[in-house]
Amino acid sequence: MAHQSGDGSSGICTHMSRLFLALQGALLSAALTAGASAAAPPLLPSVATVHIKDFKYHPPALTVHVGERVTFINDDDEAHTVTATDKSFDSEGLDTGGTWQHVFTKPGTYNYFCELHPYMKATIVVLPAAPAQ
Amino acid sequence: MKRDDFLKHVAWTGSGIAWSLSSGGLFNAQKALAADGAISFVQISDSHIGFARPENMDVTGTLQKTIAAINAMPVQPTFVVHTGDVTHLSKPTQFDTAKQILGTLKAPLVVLPGEHDVIGTSAAFFDAFRRSDAPKGWFSWDQGGAHFLSLVNVFNFEIDGKLGTEQIDFVEKDLAAQKSSTPIVVFAHVPLYALFPPWGWTTEDGSRVLAALRRFNAVTVLNGHIHQIVQHTDGNIRFATAASTAYPQPAPGTADKPGPLKVPDSKLLSVLGYRSVEIARNTATIADHSLQT
Numbered sequence: 043m044a045h046q047s048g049d050g051s052s053g054i055c056t057h058m059s060r061l062f063l064a065l066q067g068a069l070l071s072a073a074l075t076a077g078a079s080a081a082a083p084p085l086l087p088s089v090a091t092v093h094i095k096d097f098k099y100h101p102p103a104l105t106v107h108v109g110e111r112v113t114f115i116n117d118d119d120e121a122h123t124v125t126a127t128d129k130s131f132d133s134e135g136l137d138t139g140g141t142w143q144h145v146f147t148k149p150g151t152y153n154y155f156c157e158l159h160p161y162m163k164a165t166i167v168v169l170p171a172a173p174a175q
Numbered sequence: 176m177k178r179d180d181f182l183k184h185v186a187w188t189g190s191g192i193a194w195s196l197s198s199g200g201l202f203n204a205q206k207a208l209a210a211d212g213a214i215s216f217v218q219i220s221d222s223h224i225g226f227a228r229p230e231n232m233d234v235t236g237t238l239q240k241t242i243a244a245i246n247a248m249p250v251q252p253t254f255v256v257h258t259g260d261v262t263h264l265s266k267p268t269q270f271d272t273a274k275q276i277l278g279t280l281k282a283p284l285v286v287l288p289g290e291h292d293v294i295g296t297s298a299a300f301f302d303a304f305r306r307s308d309a310p311k312g313w314f315s316w317d318q319g320g321a322h323f324l325s326l327v328n329v330f331n332f333e334i335d336g337k338l339g340t341e342q343i344d345f346v347e348k349d350l351a352a353q354k355s356s357t358p359i360v361v362f363a364h365v366p367l368y369a370l371f372p373p374w375g376w377t378t379e380d381g382s383r384v385l386a387a388l389r390r391f392n393a394v395t396v397l398n399g400h401i402h403q404i405v406q407h408t409d410g411n412i413r414f415a416t417a418a419s420t421a422y423p424q425p426a427p428g429t430a431d432k433p434g435p436l437k438v439p440d441s442k443l444l445s446v447l448g449y450r451s452v453e454i455a456r457n458t459a460t461i462a463d464h465s466l467q468t
Contacts, residue, residue: 097432119228120434121264123294127333134295135264138228158290160333161375 086143088113092164094122094136094156099164108149108171116140123157132157213455214319217245217252217282218362220399221419223291224273225263230422230435231443234263238276240466241420241449245280252282252451253318258399258417259289259329259364261303265296270303288312289364289400290329297330313342315349321454322353326363328378336365336378343383350387358454359394366398366416368409371427376401388412395452395459401433403446404463415461418448444468 088111093100095117106112114124116136124133124142130152133142146152146168156162222238231237245255257277262269270292277284286304293300297312308314312327324346331337338346353359361367367381378384388394394412402419403426423436423446430436438446444466453460 097434118434119230120432121291125295129332132295135266135291137225137264155333157294157332158335159375160335 085113085141086111088143091115092124093117094124094162097122097156097159097162099124099154099162102164103167104165105167105169106146107169108146111143111145112166114142114144121158122162124154125157127153127155213453214321215250215252215451215453217248217255218258218397218399218417218450218452219245219255219420220258220364220417221260221289221402221421222257222273223260223263223419223421224276225266225269226421226435228422228435230437234421235272235276237444237447237466238273238420239279240444241447242276242279244464244466245282245449248451254283254285255280256285256325256362256397257287258362258397259287260291260399260419261286261289261300262292265292265294265299267299267302270299274303285325285362287325287327287362287364288329290335293329311342313345319454321358321360324349324359324361326361326367326384328363328365328367328381334379335375336381338363338378338380338384343380346384347387350391353391355390356392356457358457358459359388359391360452360454360459361388361394361396363396363398365400366405366414367396368407368414370401370405370407370414370416374427374433376427376433385409385412393457393459395454395461397450397452401427402436413459415450417450418446418463418465420447420449420466423447 089106090104091113092104093115097118097120104112114133114136116122116138119138121135121137123135124131126132131144136142146166149168149170152166152168154164154166219241223234224238226234245252261273288297288300306314309325312330313325315322315324317323326338326342326346328336328338331339350359363378365378366376367378367384369377371377389411391411396412396414398414398416399419401416402422402424403416404418405416407414423438424433425436446465448463448465451462451464
């Protein structure tokens with residue numbers, strides 16, 4: 043993690059040690075805030091959106107086709123993950139407001155859950171690609 | 176006053192009054208004084224570095240405040256144990272920040288992971304806090320006449336609160352070599368008993384470990400995970416979950432779901448804190464200290 047002091051270092055003249063501690067704290071906070079507020083990549087078009095709210099996936103069951111993209115949005119106060127039971131996909135940690143997108147490439151029934159709260163479970167059914175019209 | 180109320184009250188006075196469990200299973204308020212030949216340590220938990228929400232916009236600040244309070248203790252603890260959820264999202268940058276802050280402790284540090292530290296992989300946790308004497312994460316040691324076990328119950332992919340057969344085998348073998356008069360102290364992130372299963376506040380396969388602990392005279396099991404102090408006694412085993420250094424969670428069943436609990440800003444420090452434990456003459460004395468000064 044880079045700790046840029048920016049122009050926050052002006053005015054240090056007395057009580058060096060106390061200021062140093064305060065500055066260190068401020069820098070740590072600033073670095074964290076910067077990490078948390080880093081611009082999320084723009085969302086690509088998707089056929090469906092799963093919202094995570096109140097420790098549940100909405101909708102709990104979803105059907106899509108091969109090649110289609112699904113968006114997951116964490117609307118909860120708590121961090122969650124979107125993790126396939128067969129480990130074929132994993133969002134890793136999604137903080138509040140966090141988004142994650144996944145394109146399904148193989149037909150099948152995918153059970154997924156939250157690694158942080160494994161009693162949260164949902165399913166996505168992936169059908170073969172619809173024949174071109 | 177109901178006993179539960181009494182415990183809650185005593186636990187938060189933070190002025191040197193503590194409670195202890197005598198061999199008869201009674202809780203007594205007593206002065207926490209450093210006795211000759213005693214061992215003392217401090218437990219901190221659930222710092223969630225990287226969390227930045229209205230429940231606590233400055234989790235690095237509250238962790239620093241915790242460290243400062245511990246460093247100011249007149250008798251420094253033999254060690255400080257962090258019982259997991261050091262980070263919020265297992266990110267290497269969050270571990271870096273946590274290590275910088277925890278590195279300012281005067282006392283030696285023991286860290287075990289919570290489920291927030293091993294999201295997707297435990298690699299970042301081990302990069303930050305690997306111990307050569309704990310290749311799998313769990314380990315035991317003897318200190319000050321007591322026997323300590325640091326366990327990991329967050330490594331199972333689909334279940335939080337699971338130790339796994341390999342670790343339970345280790346625990347059974349480890350405890351078999353101990354005298355029943357030796358005070359035993361066990362650390363793990365998720366409570367080892369069924370504290371509140373609907374919210375996942377339980378260890379699915381904890382019963383074999385608890386069974387192996389039955390023959391000892393004095394057992395203390397210290398956990399984190401639920402961001403609040405809950406005391407529980409089951410025969411010779413005394414359980415205590417710790418406050419968080421970051422934010423509180425609702426009491427079991429008092430909300431629709433677990434998760435960060437917003438309290439008025441002026442009250443936040445009063446529900447965050449650390450715990451000191453002293454073991455003397457086979458009695459563990461626990462004192463919980465809030466960050467409110």
